[in-house]
Amino acid sequence: MIPIQVAGRALAGGRLPAVCAPLVGRTRAALAAEIAVVAAKRPDLLEWRVDFFEAIADPREVLAAAADLRAASGDIPILFTRRCEREGGQPIALAEAGVPALYEAVAGSGCVDLLDFEMGNDAAHVAQVRALARRHGLPLVLSFHDFQRTPGEAELRERFAQAQRLEADIAKVAVMPQSTEDVHRLLGATLEASRSLAIPVISMAMGGLGAVTRLCGGVFGSALTFAVGAAPSAPGQIAIEEVRAALATLQRATSA
């Protein structure tokens, strides 16, 4: 299992899985209040879900918010994510054609440390974001989300492999299970991808049925789990304190 590297250092000191808390404030004031609470809980990574930000179409406001977050995050790195509506994100007041420019502006600000972009986006946009991430020295997560179902084994394998083929630094797959078998398949595909790919992988099954993956995903090769600092960004996320306690229990038991 490969840990996620940020600025040449392994996230969470190489402990796996690392814990990421999302930030979903809709305004600068809300984000400032949110990060104060969340950063105090010491996640290994913060994710700014900019699709929740009402002023997403105003570059000055976006950059000001990014600077606020950087100032308040201390030494905790920040993952920048515009989750598209098609893959479970919020509707945004910005045309799709403007999204790569949003990534360019924020990546160039020096206020974020990693980028997340859906691999299912327009191929030219994926290539643009791939190039700008490289130019700014930021690791790129190429992600896939299915909020309705869990694809079959071959498709899950292909999603992880596709991220690597598209030159992701990290591959991420999030699915919605309809059965325990779906959860089991997601974990199996994660284990296989973590063993066969040359990049770190992240996975989760969402909703109540998938919650177990947020606690034990690391055992199956997932390098990161998302946990609630102040507010969830997806169904089934568990409070950071509870996730940390469960991870500590698992780590103690595993090394006993």
Ligand SMILES: O=C1C[C@@](O)(C(=O)O)C[C@@H](O)[C@@H]1O
């Ligand atoms: O892709 C992911 C994973 C996620 O959807 C989850 O289920 O924890 C939460 C999102 O904020 C993040 O970008």
